[in-house]
Amino acid sequence: MKRKAVINEQTLLRRARQWEQDALVQIYDLYSPGLYRYAMRLTGNPGASEECVADSFERFLKAVQRGGGPRQHLQAYLYRTAHNWVSDYYRRAGPPTQQLEHDLPTEDDPGRAALERMDRQKLRKALARLTPEQRQVISLKYLEGLANKEVAAIIEKSVGAVKALEQRGLSSLQRMLHTGELKIN
């Protein structure tokens, strides 16, 4: 098995700013899969997600080429750009209405899988009803698995604000998922 090299984001950024093609490609290879998954989780649309990745990296390239772009927190910059793209996408196309579920690899237990699928669909609907910032924090923390510090860098708020948004988001989700039409099993 290949051992993953320790990647220093700052070094990569510095090299990217000097327009070193290797560094730029390395950044793309490093972050585009995660950005695609992030967009996919939010839009459920593979075509839109590819577009989101392409546009986010194009913005990044142009910013660096102009001497702008991030000096640090590269990952945060890219996620923020992708999130803005998705927000614009929602404005253009409306929140996702298509089936977002797909067949998760599951135990050979169709009954359980069906039940879990229903609950996940309800959770997606509940997520869509959160405030945008709550949704962003919950998505980044629980779907992307990012730490509070990383989330704070992306949404440009303090770690305390991230925790507050997370708590409010979770409480709202609990309220929606344990009462009313979105009540889960």
Next chain:
Amino acid sequence: MKPNEDRLIQLLTQLRSVPPRSKDAARQGRTQFLAQIESLPAPAARPAPKALRGPGAFAWLRLAGMRAVALLALAALLLSGTGVAYASQGALPNDALFPVKRFIEDLRLTLSSDDAADARLLLGFTQQRVDEMAGLVARQRFDDLAIPAEIYTDQLMQLVTIIVEYKQAGDPRAEDLLLALIAALDLQDSTLTSLLSSAPELEGSEVEGAASLTRSIATQQAPAPLPATAEFRGTLDSLSAGEAVVCGVSFSLAAGTEFEGIPQPGDPVKVDFAAGPSGFVASKVDVEGEPEECELRVEGPLALRGDLSGGQPWQVSGIDFFVDGSTDLRDDPLVGELVQLRAIPLSGGAFLATRIESDAAESRSEAEAEASEEADEPARLKDIEPDKAAQGQTLSIRIEAENSHFGPGTQLSFQPSSGIQVTSLSVLNPTTLVANLSIASNAALGDRQVIVSTQGEVAGGEKLRIEAPKAGDGDEDNSGSGGGDEDEGGQAELKDLQPDRGNRGQTLNVVIIGEDSHFSSSSKVSFGAGITVNSISVQSATRLTANITISSGAALGKRNVLVTTGSEVAGGEQFEVRSGSSGGGSATPTPDSDDDDDEAQEVRFTGVVQSISSGSWKVGGKTVKINSSTEIKDNPQVGDEVEVRALQQPDGSLVAEKIEKDD
């Protein structure tokens, strides 16, 4: 609430999975990215600040490492006071020797030892520019005045920047330079004022601009930067000595305005600013700002609340803006509440809000909603199923309520109470519970008020009728939907539990086998107080699996298990809670001890590695223990997504068997 939260987080974690990305699409995206790199020109090298203060013509010398010997030789020749260099000192703009004069100035700046030396040179050069302006006016060469005026402004701002930097760094040289500057400006101001009064042609010219700047600095009337309260992002239209224009919005530059990088028109910038009495004053101009959109962001108390039709302005932190139908007004903030505002510039210096948020409004509406729920809607029972029971019968009932908060302390009672025993009670959610009842064979016939108490909350309004047993009704273990008239055919009941026991503190799967049952995704499973049903999966109408957690305080012994599907209640099997002590015969609770009979449950999950230590890893919020037999593949690092196979111990802890990267 904890089990609910765990369930929520479990569900959220499941959403992590996305369908595999199309390899073709991914490859195409990468190719497109490579093509973009190729198509864009490499960024122009940005020299260091000192070089930028100096002339661009010499940046290449610095970047090339300054061939010192050659340069010094050249300098010696040029500065020797002889030849062309000397002759050029009297040259005016557009004279043949003026470029030589400027060349020498630039060279002297390049060779200077530090910023303080630059400052002293710049002081002299600004005087040269003023002299040149006077010379041009004397010769009535008004068309050439723009050249020295522009250079003067530029050199003066470089000088001020050096002094401000020294001052910010606490360098004592700042005071000396400031005194020298004020003295020089005094002289220059009087020269320029005299020029302006002597030549009406200069009205509105660059000389007037230079004089205005001189006076402003000389009299220390340059606007002091206020603490920034807002930021504006956009493309820089223009930058002059006293003003930056971004997306058509003008920002005054004060002596203390910080610059991060040297912005050029066309650059994306972020301006931190405050609204002063005479307009926006920039405290910092940053070329690292994110590109494209022209957007104002400000957070502060709402000072004025105008209308929603774009007529009357709103105001935050001294900035006026309009709100209309296009504004994403997420809350309805009140004056004085802290709001976060985003706005775009309109022509004429006004702003249109695109988004307004208020945490206070959110909290207020939540609190109001909760208060109104609490205050206006008392808890009450709305259904009991079945609502009849026969003397001598044991049965399960399901109670539905509204506005209630059923929870761990919830109690069920009947009025009058005699003859009815509540043998177990399970709260399914804040508004639903199921209970096992035993009706005495001599219980008084007639209606009983059903009362459910949760701390101070009392919910009533439903009745249970006790009837005489009908012919054919069993007299014991008659679990099911009770002695209702509608009973017909085989009654649903439970036939088996696998396993039928568990230890305090354990989380395990229990397979429940029913007969004549109609298990479905809406089935509710109850193991009684102290056992939480985390999830169920229904395999068929007569078979389901429940994942349960037995709390460390759960009552020891056997309890009834109930599966409720609509009005169908299936019972008849018991589950035993044991202490988990290995002695087997002791009834003393030892919740944390292991039971020899217990088997660890295998669990698999994926998540991001959050931390790695010698004995345990944290993955996706879960802590897994690592031991010598744990197989770790692909050398995962913090931040990697991994798949974990682990054994859940009776105490709930996880011991990893295998961890591998999940690609």
